[in-house]
Amino acid sequence: MGISPLPPLTPRKSPRQDRAVATLDAIFEATIQVLLSDGLIRLTTTRVARRAGVSVGTLYQYFPNKQALLFAVMERYLAMLSGAIEEACAQNLGAKVEGIAETVVKAYLEAKMDQAEVSPSLYRIALELDARELIEAASRRSAKAIGAVLSTAVDGRFANPALLAQTLTAALYGTLPAFCHLVLSPADGREAQKQLTIMFRSYLASHQNGGLSADAAP
Amino acid sequence: MGISPLPPLTPRKSPRQDRAVATLDAIFEATIQVLLSDGLIRLTTTRVARRAGVSVGTLYQYFPNKQALLFAVMERYLAMLSGAIEEACAQNLGAKVEGIAETVVKAYLEAKMDQAEVSPSLYRIALELDARELIEAASRRSAKAIGAVLSTAVDGRFANPALLAQTLTAALYGTLPAFCHLVLSPADGREAQKQLTIMFRSYLASHQNGGLSADAAP
DNA sequence: GTTAGATGTGAAGGATCTTTCAGTTTTTGG
DNA sequence: CCAAAAACTGAAAGATCCTTCACATCTAAC
Incomplete structure (x- = not known):
């Protein structure tokens, strides 16, 4: 384990349209909900996406990785x-x-x-x-x-x-x-x-x- | 998701010999160390075992699952x-x-x-x-x-x-x-x-x- | 109405993890 | 020294999970 690549933590892109803003809100809300009901260990990108009523791909369009999502929340x-x-x-x-x-x-x-x-x-x-x-x-x-x-x-x-x-x-x-x-x-x-x-x-x-x-x- | 099976949280068996006691101590200590250096998300049974200088199998001889280990700590x-x-x-x-x-x-x-x-x-x-x-x-x-x-x-x-x-x-x-x-x-x-x-x-x-x-x- | 860009989908690759088990080594008691 | 019990090993099965990507759908502006 040498110098770790330090994965990016900043959002991948910002929403331009209204529905994208709504999607982001839903993702944030879902993250909290999953955290509340399932705990941090069982917090999964797929689970968050499902609870938000979106697909995982959508989630990864806004966050480069799981950690970035938590950071953003x-x-x-x-x-x-x-x-x-x-x-x-x-x-x-x-x-x-x-x-x-x-x-x-x-x-x-x-x-x-x-x-x-x-x-x-x-x-x-x-x-x-x-x-x-x-x-x-x-x-x-x-x-x-x-x-x-x-x-x-x-x-x-x-x-x-x-x-x-x-x-x-x-x-x-x-x-x-x-x-x-x-x-x-x-x-x-x-x-x-x-x-x-x-x-x-x-x-x-x-x-x-x-x-x-x-x-x-x- | 109906009634979850509620996995056991109590230790699997108690150490009878001195070396077994030492092993258990090492596992506890290693759990803390991994928690300190890697965080809860990256806390892995294999990682804990390796840090304790034991094999995973040994760990599972004393704890039925990961959660039981955390509980015991x-x-x-x-x-x-x-x-x-x-x-x-x-x-x-x-x-x-x-x-x-x-x-x-x-x-x-x-x-x-x-x-x-x-x-x-x-x-x-x-x-x-x-x-x-x-x-x-x-x-x-x-x-x-x-x-x-x-x-x-x-x-x-x-x-x-x-x-x-x-x-x-x-x-x-x-x-x-x-x-x-x-x-x-x-x-x-x-x-x-x-x-x-x-x-x-x-x-x-x-x-x-x-x-x-x-x-x-x- | 058309088209380019923005947004959303979800199956699947690849990595990681939990847990088991057949087999080996060590200790104990006689 | 020997057999039985205790302790330990580590490869591997099975389950999750993170992340990507080729493609579908929607929106806005012309």
């Missing part, structure tokens, strides 16, 4: 998460710090609760293929958005909003692997939201108006 | 965990409550840190095959041991030591899936130990000498 999930955060941030430009903290946490957890029952399966993928870069990329996007809202907050100027945003994002995404193994009940979700909001608010308050030097960078 | 890991707790409890009969709390947490986390780098892989197995019953059995064993020490504590009588033990065990094993996806550094381990010890001590203190009614059972 993971990517799509993370994009949904960071997308929700970005949208929430965009709608809170110029708001107050308290409101920002609450909105960000709420956006994240609501997006997560929507996918509550599939998240354990996605976590399984993340463990299997090494998805660190994917997760980091998503969290970088979120941090950028959060940094942007923070610097527009009407109350309080932050010495280093980017650093704060990075910390908050880490806390947010850090709880992801910790919790996504279990299916959160609505009650659990509410409680988690409450606790995280409090944490974020106090963290931000301690840095408000230069409360502490936050510029020390190695 | 999981079982062995959990037995180690609950075994560590049981031993710690046995050596603290008649001790003080503070000491008991500290010892139990320490025993659990030390056992876990020993296996730090394999724990993510084991978690992958736990997700794949449904290991809930296994985990519950292990935590029941631990709860029994903890309940026993608590009822012998020199200071303080507990109204319902079994209930307290059950709660503590849940907290302990509950953090297992939450944390075992990451490789704990020694520093993280120390910090976790500190926090859990504090939590346990205060929980126990609040119930000491009938501080609260703890007998409400549904």
